[in-house]
Amino acid sequence: MLRLLEESDPEELFALIDRNRAHLREWLPWLDGNTTIDDSRAFILHSKEQHLSNRGFQAGVWYENKLAGIIGYHPIDWQNRIVMIGYWLGKEYQGKGIMTESCRLLINFAFDEYNLNRVEIRCATSNSRSCAIPERLGLTREGVIRDGEWLYDHFVDLYFYSMLASRWKVLR
Numbered sequence: 001m002l003r004l005l006e007e008s009d010p011e012e013l014f015a016l017i018d019r020n021r022a023h024l025r026e027w028l029p030w031l032d033g034n035t036t037i038d039d040s041r042a043f044i045l046h047s048k049e050q051h052l053s054n055r056g057f058q059a060g061v062w063y064e065n066k067l068a069g070i071i072g073y074h075p076i077d078w079q080n081r082i083v084m085i086g087y088w089l090g091k092e093y094q095g096k097g098i099m100t101e102s103c104r105l106l107i108n109f110a111f112d113e114y115n116l117n118r119v120e121i122r123c124a125t126s127n128s129r130s131c132a133i134p135e136r137l138g139l140t141r142e143g144v145i146r147d148g149e150w151l152y153d154h155f156v157d158l159y160f161y162s163m164l165a166s167r168w169k170v171l172r
Contacts, residue, residue: 001062002071002102004051009060010041012067016090023091027127029151050075056083061093061102068093071102073110081117083110087133100133107137108172111165118164122148125157134161138171 005013014037017024025031034040047058056073069089076083085106089099103121110116121139123130135141139161148158 002059002105003062004057005044005047005060005070007041007044009067010037010044013044013060013070014040016067016069020090020092024088025152027124027130027151028088029149032152047072054078061087061089061098063093063096063098068098069102071099071106073106076114076116081115082120083114083116083118084120084122085110086121087130094129100136103133103137107163107168111168116165118162119168121161122158123161124149124151125159131159134163137163138167139163140167 014034017031017034017040021031034043043058051057055075058070058072060067061069061071069087071085071087074084074086085103087099087103107119110119119139121134122145123134125131125144140163142160142162145158145160147155149156
């Protein structure tokens with residue numbers, strides 16, 4: 001189940017982050033900025049502001065009534081009708097198809113509800129689990145963004161994937 005993050009979620013969100021800190025640190029650059037429950041609370045408030053200002057949303061990914069990860073739209077570019085999906089999942093929830101289905105839902109929502117034309121996903125080239133998601137869903141790998149993200153003490157290259165609304169209708 002996907003649902004918007006609520007003001008009652010920071011403890012569970014922080015606990016998920018904290019117990020997956022080593023796992024998430026390999027691929028996500030924001031962990032040093034989320035070291036307390038108040039940091040998770042601030043993220044949730046920022047997410048609510050994003051949603052209220054019509055720039056997208058961040059949702060909790062719930063599996064068996066437990067928070068398993070986060071998925072969301074990085075700010076929507078309404079003029080060009082483009083959105084980028086970002087996601088992460090706790091290590092204990094990987095390999096169950098949870099994030100693939102979550103991405104499928106957000107792609108459907110982007111095209112069907114928001115009438116966007118393009119969905120993008122970026123993944124570190126060496127993060128095979130994350131790259132498998134857009135590949136499984138039929139997104140096109142358009143190329144590599146060299147040194148596309150700074151991870152604490154080094155740059156990583158990113159694969160750049162996209163799906164167009166016209167192509168998604170054929171694949172469904």
